[in-house]
Amino acid sequence: MGPGPLDIHPRVYQALTSPVIGHMDPAYFKTLDQVAEGLRQVFQTQNKVTQATPGTGTSGMEACVANLMEPADPVLVCVHGYFGDRVRQMAERQEAEVTVIEGEWGRPTDPQQVEEALKAKAFKVITVVHAETSTGVLQPMDDIVRLAKENGVMILLDTVTSLGGVELKADAWGLDAAYSCSQKCIGAPPGLAPVTFSDRAVEAARSRKHPIRSWYLDITLLDKYWGSDRMYHHTSSSTMNYALLEALLLIEEEGLQNRFERHLANHRALVAGVETMGLEMLVKPEHRLPTLNTIRVPDGVDEAGVRGYLLKTFNLEIGAGLGALAGQVWRVGLMGYASSAENVLFFLSAISRALAIQGYKTDLSAGQDAAMSLLDA
Amino acid sequence: MGPGPLDIHPRVYQALTSPVIGHMDPAYFKTLDQVAEGLRQVFQTQNKVTQATPGTGTSGMEACVANLMEPADPVLVCVHGYFGDRVRQMAERQEAEVTVIEGEWGRPTDPQQVEEALKAKAFKVITVVHAETSTGVLQPMDDIVRLAKENGVMILLDTVTSLGGVELKADAWGLDAAYSCSQKCIGAPPGLAPVTFSDRAVEAARSRKHPIRSWYLDITLLDKYWGSDRMYHHTSSSTMNYALLEALLLIEEEGLQNRFERHLANHRALVAGVETMGLEMLVKPEHRLPTLNTIRVPDGVDEAGVRGYLLKTFNLEIGAGLGALAGQVWRVGLMGYASSAENVLFFLSAISRALAIQGYKTDLSAGQDAAMSLLDA
Numbered sequence: 130m131g132p133g134p135l136d137i138h139p140r141v142y143q144a145l146t147s148p149v150i151g152h153m154d155p156a157y158f159k160t161l162d163q164v165a166e167g168l169r170q171v172f173q174t175q176n177k178v179t180q181a182t183p184g185t186g187t188s189g190m191e192a193c194v195a196n197l198m199e200p201a202d203p204v205l206v207c208v209h210g211y212f213g214d215r216v217r218q219m220a221e222r223q224e225a226e227v228t229v230i231e232g233e234w235g236r237p238t239d240p241q242q243v244e245e246a247l248k249a250k251a252f253k254v255i256t257v258v259h260a261e262t263s264t265g266v267l268q269p270m271d272d273i274v275r276l277a278k279e280n281g282v283m284i285l286l287d288t289v290t291s292l293g294g295v296e297l298k299a300d301a302w303g304l305d306a307a308y309s310c311s312q313k314c315i316g317a318p319p320g321l322a323p324v325t326f327s328d329r330a331v332e333a334a335r336s337r338k339h340p341i342r343s344w345y346l347d348i349t350l351l352d353k354y355w356g357s358d359r360m361y362h363h364t365s366s367s368t369m370n371y372a373l374l375e376a377l378l379l380i381e382e383e384g385l386q387n388r389f390e391r392h393l394a395n396h397r398a399l400v401a402g403v404e405t406m407g408l409e410m411l412v413k414p415e416h417r418l419p420t421l422n423t424i425r426v427p428d429g430v431d432e433a434g435v436r437g438y439l440l441k442t443f444n445l446e447i448g449a450g451l452g453a454l455a456g457q458v459w460r461v462g463l464m465g466y467a468s469s470a471e472n473v474l475f476f477l478s479a480i481s482r483a484l485a486i487q488g489y490k491t492d493l494s495a496g497q498d499a500a501m502s503l504l505d506a
Numbered sequence: 507m508g509p510g511p512l513d514i515h516p517r518v519y520q521a522l523t524s525p526v527i528g529h530m531d532p533a534y535f536k537t538l539d540q541v542a543e544g545l546r547q548v549f550q551t552q553n554k555v556t557q558a559t560p561g562t563g564t565s566g567m568e569a570c571v572a573n574l575m576e577p578a579d580p581v582l583v584c585v586h587g588y589f590g591d592r593v594r595q596m597a598e599r600q601e602a603e604v605t606v607i608e609g610e611w612g613r614p615t616d617p618q619q620v621e622e623a624l625k626a627k628a629f630k631v632i633t634v635v636h637a638e639t640s641t642g643v644l645q646p647m648d649d650i651v652r653l654a655k656e657n658g659v660m661i662l663l664d665t666v667t668s669l670g671g672v673e674l675k676a677d678a679w680g681l682d683a684a685y686s687c688s689q690k691c692i693g694a695p696p697g698l699a700p701v702t703f704s705d706r707a708v709e710a711a712r713s714r715k716h717p718i719r720s721w722y723l724d725i726t727l728l729d730k731y732w733g734s735d736r737m738y739h740h741t742s743s744s745t746m747n748y749a750l751l752e753a754l755l756l757i758e759e760e761g762l763q764n765r766f767e768r769h770l771a772n773h774r775a776l777v778a779g780v781e782t783m784g785l786e787m788l789v790k791p792e793h794r795l796p797t798l799n800t801i802r803v804p805d806g807v808d809e810a811g812v813r814g815y816l817l818k819t820f821n822l823e824i825g826a827g828l829g830a831l832a833g834q835v836w837r838v839g840l841m842g843y844a845s846s847a848e849n850v851l852f853f854l855s856a857i858s859r860a861l862a863i864q865g866y867k868t869d870l871s872a873g874q875d876a877a878m879s880l881l882d883a
Contacts, residue, residue, distance in 0.1 A: 134526045134741060145522040145745065149511045149695050151823045183697070184561040184722065187740040191722040219721045312741060318526050320560070320697055320743035342719040344596045345561065345568040361828070363564040364511060364689060366697035368522060369746070446528045451738070 130476055131448035132262050132290070132421055132460050134312035134319050135467035137376070141317055144375035145368055152365040161355055164370055167377030171292055171315070171385065172307060172325045174299035180355040181321040181373060182346060183363055186289045186310025189322025191219055192346040193285050193306040196326070196334040197254050200224035205246050205255040205282070207238040211263035211451040212287055216256045223342070228252070234453045235264050235411045235423070240272035247280045253333075254283045254305070260291035263451040265423035265460065266416050267295065274302045283330060289313065292323060293380055294392045294420040294464055305330040311369070314392070314420055316465030317376040320369045324348075376465070392419045394504060395468045399461065402477045402500030406491035411458050420468070422461040423454070427489055432456050435483045443479045470504050507853060508825035509639050509667070509798055509837050511689035511696050512844035514753070518694055521752035522745055529742040538732055541747055544754030548669055548692070548762065549684060549702045551676035557732040558698040558750060559723060560740055563666045563687025566699025568596055569723040570662050570683040573703070573711040574631050577601035582623050582632040582659070584615040588640035588828040589664055593633045600719070605629070611830045612641050612788045612800070617649030624657045630710075631660045631682070637668035640828040642800035642837065643793050644672065651679045660707060666690060669700060670757055671769045671797040671841055682707040688746070691769070691797055693842030694753040697746045701725075753842070769796045771881060772845045776838065779854045779877030783868035788835050797845070799838040800831070804866055809833050812860045820856045847881050 150157045161180075168179045182192045194216060198204055202225040206217045209232030220227045230246055232238045238257065247255075255277055259268050277284045283305035291297050292307075294314030299307055305327045312319035326334070326348055334341065334348050341347045345363065354362040380388060396419035400410060403424055411423040426432045432449070436459070439445040448460030461476060463469075477500060481493040527534045538557075546556045559569045571593060575581055579602045583594045586609030597604045607623055609615045615634065624632075632654055636645050654661045660682035668674050669684075671691030676684055682704045689696035703711070703725055711718065711725050718724045722740065731739040757765060773796035777787060780801055788800040803809045809826070813836070816822040825837030838853060840846075854877060858870040 131528050131530075134528060134744070137526055142523045146519045149514055149689070151508050151511060152696070153508075153826075154817070154823060184565060185740045185743065187722050188561060188565075191720065195719075215721070222717050222719050222721055310741065312526070312743075318743055318745035319529070319741040320746050340599050342572075342599050343568065344592070344599055345564050345723075363562045364687065364696040366562065366689075366695055366746075367511070368695035368749075369697050369743075372745075440531070446531060449530075 130462050130467060130472060131446045132462050133310065133464060135462055135464050137316055137318060138379055138466040140379065141372050141375045144371045147371045150367045152367070153361060157367055158359060160367070160370055160374060161365070164374050164377065165355060167374065167381065168323045168325065171377070171380060172299040173297060173301065174325050176299065176325045176327055177356070178331050178348060178352050179325040180351060181311065181323050181370065182351065183365060184322055185319050186308065186322045188346060189308030189310065189324045190216060190287065191343065192322070192324055192348060193308050194219040195223060195343045195346055196341055196348045197283065197285060197306055197330060198223040198225040199337050199339045201226055202253045203228070203250060205230065205252045207243065207255065207257050208232060209236060209238050209264065209266065210234050210258060210261035212261060212289065213258045214452070216287065220256070235266060237266050237268045237416050240276065243273055243276055247276055247282065252282050254285050256285040258287040259297065260288065260295065260418050260420065262290045262421060263454060265412050265418045265421045267291070267418040270302055278303055283333070290418060290421050293388065295418070296389055299325055311373050314464045315373070315376050316379065317373045320366065321373050392463065392468050395463045395470065395473050396420070396422060398470070398473045398500040398503045399463060399476065401503055402473065402496040405499035406477070406481060406493065406496035420462065420464045422463065423458045424461060425458055426456070430484065430487050430489050432459070434487065435459070435480070438483045438486060439479055445479050473500055473504070507839050507844060507849060508823045509839050510687070510841060512839055512841050514693055514695060515756055515843040517756065518749050518752045521748045524748045527744045529744070530738060534744055535736060537744070537747055537751060538742070541751050541754065542732060544751065544758065545700045545702065548754070548757060549676040550674060550678065551702050553676065553702045553704055554733070555703040555708050555725060555729050557728060558688065558700050558747065559728065560742060561699055562696050563685065563699050565723060566685030566687065566701045567593060567664065568720065569699070569701055569725060570685050571596040572600060572720045572723055573718055573725045574660065574662060574683055574707060575600040575602040576714050576716045578603055579630045580605070580627060582607065582629045584620065584632065584634050585609060586613060586615050586641065586643065587611050587635060587638035589638060589666065590635045591829070593664065597633070612643060614643050614645045614793050617653065620650055620653055624653055624659065629659050631662050633662040635664040636674065637665065637672065637795050637797065639667045639798060640831060642789050642795045642798045644668070644795040647679055655680055660710070667795060667798050670765065672795070673766055676702055688750050691841045692750070692753050693756065694749045697743065698750050769840065769845050772840045772847065772850055773797070773799060775850045775877040775880045776840060776853065778880055779850065779873040782876035783854070783858065783870065783873035797839065797841045799840065800835045801838060802835055803833070807861065807864050807866055809836070811864065812836070815860045815863060816856055822852070822856050850877050850881070
């Protein structure tokens with residue numbers, strides 16, 4: 130129950146044992162088509178160039194940054210956590226002309242600052258983190274979407290901890306590039322990075338002045354393999370894509386809206402339990418990410434000690450704080466198959482006991498009642 | 507039985523279903539240590555920086571090229587097939603100053619040409635393909651190793667189709683960087699790329715003038731995760747690394763020399779059968795790669811028709827020719843778990859039937875006798 134990977138559905142484990150098949154086998158191309166179609170549904174897009182890049186989520190981030198940014202490109206990078214900062218680092222490595230909006234960790238990017246930045250300079254791309262995995266903040270998109278449209282700026286969105294877990298409308302929002310990972314709300318093992326590129330973004334990648342530095346993540350080459358050309362590029366892992374496909378089929382069976390509601394309900398229950406037990410959430414209610422819950426470490430409690438106890442005693446992993454939040458928060462994931470009433474209950478019981486060991490008393494019964502009254506309703 | 511992926515051992519399938527575990531879990535770090543140690547054994551190296559980059563074989567190629575080459579670096583790229591050419595493309599994208607030795611497809615790089623090139627100019631790196639997957643050529647290394655040493659040039663070696671299948675001595679040969687893949691002679695599914703970097707290569711990556719363009723494949727960051735720092739970098743796929751570890755344990759159990767002998771014996775049997783049946787190998791005997799057999803398509807035979815028949819009728823995949831050899835050869839892999847007497851027999855029978863359908867008669871009995879007399883001996 131950390132920030133991911135999380136427990137996966139038995140059917141996804143089963144899919145991993147499907148016989149390995151060649152990356153140029155016509156039967157496998159059908160699998161890739163199904164994966165692409167499933168990803169279009171979760172991204173809510175018609176983008177032709179929608180696929181899973183052959184690496185972990187960070188490979189998807191790099192694919193988006195490396196394809197859309199070239200030397201001297203003016204780009205606006207919104208940073209309010211660890212992963213926004215990672216985008217900044219990547220943009221700088223592409224030698225883009227980077228302007229940063231630094232926000233507070235634990236709050237979303239302020240649209241006012243975006244408006245001012247866009248007024249002051251013409252940018253090619255604005256990068257935004259939809260769901261900041263380091264802080265548990267869900268970025269409201271309305272203003273940013275409007276401002277980007279008004280200013281003709283391309284939007285590159287980090288959806289690592291939102292895709293498949295919370296509302297995300299690539300086409301309605303006019304996203305130009307978005308990336309995610311396989312192991313969080315999608316519910317597959319780590320190893321693939323769903324990405325989608327608008328036609329405008331693909332055209333931008335095709336008409337660059339400088340070649341894309343990454344051959345491996347060149348979206349124009351990747352598209353020749355995933356698209357109708359079926360031109361060999363890399364040895365696509367059938368094992369990983371079978372697992373991703375099974376996870377996507379599970380999403381289709383559940384229905385995207387039902388899935389969002391399940392994530393939200395379990396999140397609300399966890400928060401009710403945690404707060405009733407006297408713990409504090411890092412993020413204000415209106416900006417909380419339903420998939421990743423950041424809980425402040427109470428004064429006097431040994432942060433790492435709690436995590437160590439949970440892992441050792443209950444085989445339960447939760448995440449540590451990253452970067453500026455190291456030592457200050459725990460990150461508790463409720464994503465995909467692992468977003469469940471049993472995990473809400475399990476976490477409340479386990480954290481209560483871990484805190485008790487350190488002499489920090491909580492009222493578990495009251496917490497459990499608060500959580501379950503929301504879920505039983 | 508194409509150029510890979512190939513059939514994998516049941517124990518490797520089993521490993522894929524091990525529970526997904528967090529990339530920062532102490533128990534998982536032990537797995538990574540075991541993977542690294544297993545890879546050191548197959549690379550025959552003591553290099554500290556030995557790991558599996560989080561992507562397919564091409565991610566390993568890109569990791570080696572992107573870390574060791576920066577703008578204006580003089581590099582010598584030996585091309586005698588499709589993958590040598592891919593290295594050239596990557597080197598050019600890094601804006602290295604690339605000199606190419608163009609060799610004939612189906613022959614190794616001529617050391618005489620290497621000697622002349624190294625005499626004419628001081629290079630930082632020479633890139634060589636040990637086992638050219640597109641042609642089935644095994645590059646003799648003695649002269650190149652000697653010349654690189656004499657000239658103080660770093661060697662970057664493609665070992666995609668050799669690692670775990672034929673002799674490969676990273677330390678004895680003084681290699682500075684080498685990359686491979688998980689799905690060929692190693693015998694795991696595709697999705698990881700074993701790499702090894704000498705101390706000198708790591709130092710070269712650390713002391714670059716320009717930052718490494720790829721954040722995802724920056725070996726100095728990857729080493730902080732795989733090495734003793736255990737600093738988070740990407741969400742390492744436990745699923746993939748469990749499978750790789752199981753494959754490496756199978757190699758350890760068999761013994762590296764026994765494994766090389768098995769690959770050689772099955773290769774010789776296949777060649778004896780194929781030649782007795784009147785087919786011709788592309789590569790001269792002294793340069794043949796035991797893991798990938800390139801067979802010339804006889805005049806008048808429909809190359810793709812044969813592959814289609816094998817796939818449809820026997821569920822048997824073999825590889826097509828790539829690039830300059832498209833339509834001219836078949837590529838038949840005998841690697842890892844799939845390098846077996848039963849596959850030799852199966853292939854001879856299947857190709858004989860596929861050719862018969864096209865009116866091309868072969869003496870299967872004689873071919874089988876020739877093959878099996880070598881294996882029974």
